[in-house]
Amino acid sequence: MSTAGVQQAVDAAFREEWGRVVATLIRRTGDWDLAEECTQDAFAEALRRWPADGIPRRPGAWLTTVAGHRAIDRRRRSARGAELLEQAGREAELSETDDEMRDVFDEAGAIDDDRLRLIFTCCHPALPLEGRVALTLRTLAGLTTAEIARAFLVPEATMAKRLTRTRTKITAARIPYRIPPAPLLAERTSGVLAVLYLLFNEGYAASSGTNLIRAGLCDEAIRLARALRRLMPDEPEVTGVLALMLLHHSRRLPRPGRPRRRYRVGADRRPLRPAGTADAVARGAAQPGRGGRAGGRHRRGPGDHRRAQRRLPARALLPPGGGAGRPAAAARRPGRRRGRLRAGAAARARRTGTPVPAEQA
Amino acid sequence: FVGTGGRMPAEAVTQMNRDFPAYFAEMESRGVRLCGRELDSPATAVTVRVRDGETLVTDGPFAETKEFVGGFDVLDCADLDEAIEVEAKSPVARFLPLEIRPFAAGLRAAEPLVSAFDREDDSAGLPYLLTVWIGPTPAGPLDSPAVLRRSEAWRQKLEEDGVYVLGGALGGPETATTLRVANGETRLSDGPFLGIEEFIASVDVVRCPDRQRAVDLAAAHPFARYHAVEARPFYSAAIHAQRQLESRE
Numbered sequence: 014m015s016t017a018g019v020q021q022a023v024d025a026a027f028r029e030e031w032g033r034v035v036a037t038l039i040r041r042t043g044d045w046d047l048a049e050e051c052t053q054d055a056f057a058e059a060l061r062r063w064p065a066d067g068i069p070r071r072p073g074a075w076l077t078t079v080a081g082h083r084a085i086d087r088r089r090r091s092a093r094g095a096e097l098l099e100q101a102g103r104e105a106e107l108s109e110t111d112d113e114m115r116d117v118f119d120e121a122g123a124i125d126d127d128r129l130r131l132i133f134t135c136c137h138p139a140l141p142l143e144g145r146v147a148l149t150l151r152t153l154a155g156l157t158t159a160e161i162a163r164a165f166l167v168p169e170a171t172m173a174k175r176l177t178r179t180r181t182k183i184t185a186a187r188i189p190y191r192i193p194p195a196p197l198l199a200e201r202t203s204g205v206l207a208v209l210y211l212l213f214n215e216g217y218a219a220s221s222g223t224n225l226i227r228a229g230l231c232d233e234a235i236r237l238a239r240a241l242r243r244l245m246p247d248e249p250e251v252t253g254v255l256a257l258m259l260l261h262h263s264r265r266l267p268r269p270g271r272p273r274r275r276y277r278v279g280a281d282r283r284p285l286r287p288a289g290t291a292d293a294v295a296r297g298a299a300q301p302g303r304g305g306r307a308g309g310r311h312r313r314g315p316g317d318h319r320r321a322q323r324r325l326p327a328r329a330l331l332p333p334g335g336g337a338g339r340p341a342a343a344a345r346r347p348g349r350r351r352g353r354l355r356a357g358a359a360a361r362a363r364r365t366g367t368p369v370p371a372e373q374a
Numbered sequence: 375f376v377g378t379g380g381r382m383p384a385e386a387v388t389q390m391n392r393d394f395p396a397y398f399a400e401m402e403s404r405g406v407r408l409c410g411r412e413l414d415s416p417a418t419a420v421t422v423r424v425r426d427g428e429t430l431v432t433d434g435p436f437a438e439t440k441e442f443v444g445g446f447d448v449l450d451c452a453d454l455d456e457a458i459e460v461e462a463k464s465p466v467a468r469f470l471p472l473e474i475r476p477f478a479a480g481l482r483a484a485e486p487l488v489s490a491f492d493r494e495d496d497s498a499g500l501p502y503l504l505t506v507w508i509g510p511t512p513a514g515p516l517d518s519p520a521v522l523r524r525s526e527a528w529r530q531k532l533e534e535d536g537v538y539v540l541g542g543a544l545g546g547p548e549t550a551t552t553l554r555v556a557n558g559e560t561r562l563s564d565g566p567f568l569g570i571e572e573f574i575a576s577v578d579v580v581r582c583p584d585r586q587r588a589v590d591l592a593a594a595h596p597f598a599r600y601h602a603v604e605a606r607p608f609y610s611a612a613i614h615a616q617r618q619l620e621s622r623e
Binding site (some may be wrong): 137 | 437453454455458474475476478539545548549550551562564565
């Protein structure tokens with residue numbers, strides 16, 4: 014495989030798997046810094062090994078295994094001693110028994126659960142809001158400290174300190190690394206969505222400027238919201254926020270000569286927009302049960318999301334798919350309720366989703 | 375920590391007092407609340423510093439702020455979420471902000487004194503709260519192991535003398551979470567409830583026969599050399615009644 018091909022595969026894996034691998038490592042080691050370092054090592058290792066060995070069938074499992082081994086090595090070498098060695102021994106035992114298989118099992122359930130754990134912990138309401146946003150970007154989206162600093166227009170040192178403070182608070186104040194239990198789940202989910210929407214707003218505001226990193230926050234927010242939705246498919250609020258993001262995102266590109274003010278979504282949900290944005294709009298509008306009303310209101314800025322959010326019953330489910338707002342490689346035929354969406358540009362290749370009904374009964 | 379402005383509407387007080395017994399019963403049976411008590415007003419506090427071997431005593435609290443610490447409770451919880459849940463249920467939460475802060479290195483507590491303290495049994499001496507306040511530019515080493523060891527030695531000695539109730543070093547202000555309950559909704563914010571730069575670094579509860587003894591103990595605290603130690607008595611109904619009698623005479 015060409016080095017360019019490997020690089021592309023690693024990039025793809027990076028976007029896909031970074032958050033998952035970090036999340037699993039945090040669960041296993043309880044050490045956020047260690048988790049990030051080992052994940053970084055694993056990705057570097059991938060760049061070294063994959064050209065020769067080929068790209069593994071399940072890159073995520075491979076990366077998690079390598080990162081896990083790294084963590085054990087580091088623990089052994091560190092000064093912390095007996096209890097950790099013992100724990101490492103247990104982990105080593107586990108991982109020696111057919112790593113691939115175990116992580117394959119995990120992949121279906123536990124690893125995704127790990128990502129949920131990570132999102133909820135990063136967005137814990139006891140953490141300062143800027144810390145939540147920064148830590149989410151760092152651990153889930155894998156942005157470097159420098160990139161996050163640039164996105165929020167602060168010096169890198171400031172952002173580094175912010176990240177450290179947030180991580181310290183999680184450990185010192187004993188914020189549990191878990192998916193919140195049922196009584197707390199609703200309010201904590203709102204908290205996570207607030208962070209994601211804030212991210213989106215930051216990117217939206219910058220999308221016409223030259224700060225590409227900042228504008229890229231929209232994509233990150235949408236990606237994370239999608240991931241959250243895959244992990245919590247029965248949570249209508251998540252779908253609603255994703256819908257809002259997609260709707261706004263679809264209008265970020267100026268179209269010369271075309272009035273953007275109004276549009277109507279017809280009774281059969283056929284969007285009247287030109288092809289490129291049709292997908293995003295159609296997807297966005299297809300989500301709320303009352304597609305017409307929510308769609309018609311979309312021309313207001315993201316600031317009104319709260320009002321719009323309350324109106325969205327979000328009865329529809331979103332078909333899984335690739336990047337929002339980009340000219341999609343396969344446009345969905347309007348009016349068709351079910352379908353697969355193939356991912357857009359190369360690096361985002363993902364598993365195709367199973368078709369889901371666009372509206373629940 | 376319970377933050378307060380000092381004055382509370384009477385209905386609030388009655389409501390709280392009505393709800394307290396059930397709350398305490400539940401929390402103690404769950405084993406999450408160790409003890410807690412209301413503090414006397416800041417006017418009864420005294421601030422002690424030791425500089426160049428000289429003990430400087432100032433009447434009054436360390437910080438002259440509109441809001442101040444009104445009381446504190448010691449919790450033993452599995453994680454922050456449990457602490458938040460316990461504090462949010464407190465009858466106080468509806469009216470006043472509550473700050474949750476972890477003990478940095480565990481809690482030292484001497485049992486029979488702890489229950490007596492909680493029961494407001496002050497026959498052995500009035501309990502005082504000694505708080506180490508640290509300013510934005512610490513005059514000395516914050517985490518130096520030598521100073522920390524000396525703090526533990528200071529606590530150890532007081533425990534042997536039978537006057538140490540409980541205490542320990544606290545996590546810094548960046549580990550604090552402030553909680554308010556409004557309209558049944560729990561609102562959390564990062565950081566201490568006092569919006570000032572100085573912060574409390576440790577708490578120690580000691581029993582003292584009189585104010586002078588409290589001052590002496592504060593001066594002996596290793597941190598008094600670098601920072602300030604505030605000594606404030608806990609609220610005692612008996613003493614207040616006595617004061618009222620005296621003021622009438």
